[in-house]
Amino acid sequence: MDTLQHLVSGFAAALSPAYLTYALAGCALGTLIGVLPGLGPAAGTAILIPLTFKLDPTGAIIMLSAIYYGAMYGGTITSVLINVPGEAASVVTCIDGHQMAKQGRGGTALGIAAIGSFVGGIVATVALVVVAPPLAKLALRFGPPEFFALMLFGLCLVSGLAGRSMLAALLMTVLGLLLAMIGIDPVRGAPRFAFDVPDLYDGIGFIPVVMGLFGISEILLAAEAPALAAVRTRLSRLLPSREEWRRSIGAIWRGTGIGFFLGLIPGIGSIVPTFMAYVAEKRLSKTPERFGRGAIEGVAAPESANNAYANAAMIPFLTLGIPSSPTIAVLMGAFIINGITPGPFLFQERPDLVWAVIASFFVGNVILLALNLPLVGLWAKLLEVRFEYLAVGVLLFCLVGAYSLQQSIFDVWVMIAFGVVGYVFRKLELPLAPLVLGLILGSPIEKSLRTSLEMSGGDYSIFLTRPLCVGLLIASSVVLIGSALKLAPKTLREA
Amino acid sequence: MAERVVLACLGLLFGGMAWIALGYSLRDALGPGAGFFPFWLGALGLALSLALLVQSWRGGSIAEAPLALLPRGEGARRALALLASLAVAALLFQPAGFRLTMLFFSAGLLFALGVRRPIVIALFALASSFGLFHVFYYWLQVPLPIGLLGI
Numbered sequence: 001m002d003t004l005q006h007l008v009s010g011f012a013a014a015l016s017p018a019y020l021t022y023a024l025a026g027c028a029l030g031t032l033i034g035v036l037p038g039l040g041p042a043a044g045t046a047i048l049i050p051l052t053f054k055l056d057p058t059g060a061i062i063m064l065s066a067i068y069y070g071a072m073y074g075g076t077i078t079s080v081l082i083n084v085p086g087e088a089a090s091v092v093t094c095i096d097g098h099q100m101a102k103q104g105r106g107g108t109a110l111g112i113a114a115i116g117s118f119v120g121g122i123v124a125t126v127a128l129v130v131v132a133p134p135l136a137k138l139a140l141r142f143g144p145p146e147f148f149a150l151m152l153f154g155l156c157l158v159s160g161l162a163g164r165s166m167l168a169a170l171l172m173t174v175l176g177l178l179l180a181m182i183g184i185d186p187v188r189g190a191p192r193f194a195f196d197v198p199d200l201y202d203g204i205g206f207i208p209v210v211m212g213l214f215g216i217s218e219i220l221l222a223a224e225a226p227a228l229a230a231v232r233t234r235l236s237r238l239l240p241s242r243e244e245w246r247r248s249i250g251a252i253w254r255g256t257g258i259g260f261f262l263g264l265i266p267g268i269g270s271i272v273p274t275f276m277a278y279v280a281e282k283r284l285s286k287t288p289e290r291f292g293r294g295a296i297e298g299v300a301a302p303e304s305a306n307n308a309y310a311n312a313a314m315i316p317f318l319t320l321g322i323p324s325s326p327t328i329a330v331l332m333g334a335f336i337i338n339g340i341t342p343g344p345f346l347f348q349e350r351p352d353l354v355w356a357v358i359a360s361f362f363v364g365n366v367i368l369l370a371l372n373l374p375l376v377g378l379w380a381k382l383l384e385v386r387f388e389y390l391a392v393g394v395l396l397f398c399l400v401g402a403y404s405l406q407q408s409i410f411d412v413w414v415m416i417a418f419g420v421v422g423y424v425f426r427k428l429e430l431p432l433a434p435l436v437l438g439l440i441l442g443s444p445i446e447k448s449l450r451t452s453l454e455m456s457g458g459d460y461s462i463f464l465t466r467p468l469c470v471g472l473l474i475a476s477s478v479v480l481i482g483s484a485l486k487l488a489p490k491t492l493r494e495a
Numbered sequence: 496m497a498e499r500v501v502l503a504c505l506g507l508l509f510g511g512m513a514w515i516a517l518g519y520s521l522r523d524a525l526g527p528g529a530g531f532f533p534f535w536l537g538a539l540g541l542a543l544s545l546a547l548l549v550q551s552w553r554g555g556s557i558a559e560a561p562l563a564l565l566p567r568g569e570g571a572r573r574a575l576a577l578l579a580s581l582a583v584a585a586l587l588f589q590p591a592g593f594r595l596t597m598l599f600f601s602a603g604l605l606f607a608l609g610v611r612r613p614i615v616i617a618l619f620a621l622a623s624s625f626g627l628f629h630v631f632y633y634w635l636q637v638p639l640p641i642g643l644l645g646i
Binding site for chain 1: 610631
């Protein structure tokens with residue numbers, strides 16, 4: 001009953017003209033970011049943070065959240081029309097979505113993607129309303145050892161599942177954690193790795209790093225690649241035929257279920273749910289040979305999973321303060337900039353904000369559906385923007401974004417340096433998601449570990465005497481050992 | 496080769512940070528000290544870098560389809576133009592102010608990337624410097640630098 005009252009208050013706030021406008025603007029900007037090649041949701045959300053400086057914290061978070069799930073949908077348009085995923089989660093949509101476009105069914109592919117995303121998003125948000133408050137209450141009982149084990153589990157999942165090489169993903173996680181050590185020690189307050197440079201006392205800014213790794217590096221890589229042409233396809237017919245509906249309905253529900261449950265696991269990333277949804281459909285299909293040749297289920301399932309995941313990933317973020325993906329890590333950065341710490345206390349301390357944001361997820365999903373179905377032709381037109389203008393525009397926003405956070409030119413140099421680092425790492429296929437999550441979780445995980453050890457007087461058995469800790473540590477080991485075993489035969493073959 | 500160079504550099508970075516962390520206290524009266532976490536992370540990073548280096552030497556590349564690290568031809572020229580423009584913009588950002596820096600940044604970069612229509616370049620550069628400044632500085636109240644010339 002309490003939850004329902006909070007939700008009604010949240011809707012009252014989210015439907016106010018100001019917040020509705022922010023959600024609408026966020027959805028439109030997010031879709032734009034997703035559509036424009038060269039900007040993923042993480043960099044896109046990061047560079048648009050300055051747009052929210054003037055807003056109150058609730059408005060800022062509503063707008064940035066809308067940018068996040070708008071970008072998740074926008075990536076689908078490029079996947080279908082130019083076979084280039086706007087963001088990682090849309091990789092799977094390329095397989096059948098682009099084939100549908102080539103067959104003149106591009107409009108239907110985008111239509112079913114919008115409908116699947118809507119269903120996935122709404123169902124996951126309903127589940128968020130049901131699951132988040134009790135989970136936050138439970139998390140209030142967590143002590144530093146439990147938080148340490150939980151964050152470790154998230155980092156192990158990212159390391160185990162990101163990229164082709166688990167060792168490389170682990171290396172990136174450690175690099176992210178170590179970069180987070182630069183600045184003031186969170187427990188004792190002493191400077192570390194600052195080398196008497198005042199700018200380093202506050203540590204390396206998370207947002208400039210993300211802008212560099214994802215924004216600048218993407219533009220540098222795109223500068224080398226030849227421009228891709230959009231497929232000319234029919235965009236007038238957006239709604240599927242009766243036969244296509246029949247095939248899609250089950251796929252949408254299954255994709256939603258897969259996306260939702262995987263979204264609950266911190267650190268799993270957005271690619272895994274979409275791949276799993278696709279593979280599940282192919283396995284369940286009586287005609288699996290249609291997959292890869294324009295099967296509508298191959299678009300419906302991963303797109304539903306993608307949006308269900310995006311909304312479900314808010315659960316560990318809002319209740320435990322653990323981001324599941326680089327984009328949610330950027331959102332976490334935005335929360336912190338606005339003086340709000342995501343985690344179990346958020347539901348107690350700022351129920352007005354948290355429920356308005358949750359209600360805005362419902363509103364945002366409706367806006368996205370209303371925005372994307374009729375305007376799909378307009379979004380497709382944006383694909384024709386020339387790289388030269390796009391590159392200059394993106395770099396301008398990156399410069400403004402990096403500088404304006406702290407009015408620091410040092411942050412601009414950090415962004416440029418990490419742009420080069422991201423360019424090199426991406427060429428070598430060193431995964432960036434573990435680095436980003438390591439960077440944002442570095443300080444809290446160190447604090448949890450050290451506080452736990454202070455509680456026990458330096459005795460590590462504290463982690464083995466608490467049941468939840470033991471469970472999470474076992475789960476972390478299983479993830480790493482499982483990934484290592486999968487890696488071992490490949491390594492041996494390659495050697 | 497590029498992969499090994501990068502891994503070696505990362506190994507040096509991790510090793511260096513572990514070494515520096517030894518200078519902070521690993522333990523103190525309250526438990527683990529300021530150097531505890533960075534030291535072990537540095538050591539772990541160094542071990543991982545070495546493991547990947549050995550794997551790379553034995554032919555097991557991290558990348559499935561390794562790309563040439565440095566671009567060539569037109570791609571190299573464009574990437575260099577982007578980086579050089581960014582660096583110059585960062586240098587001029589505070590002394591010359593946002594508007595002048597962005598005016599020359601946009602115009603110069605568009606030209607360097609191959610746009611040859613003067614009116615388009617001028618309009619784009621004006622919109623992205625004076626126009627963007629107006630939006631951010633006056634409407635969104637985002638603090639942007641005003642240069643020594645007061646522009």
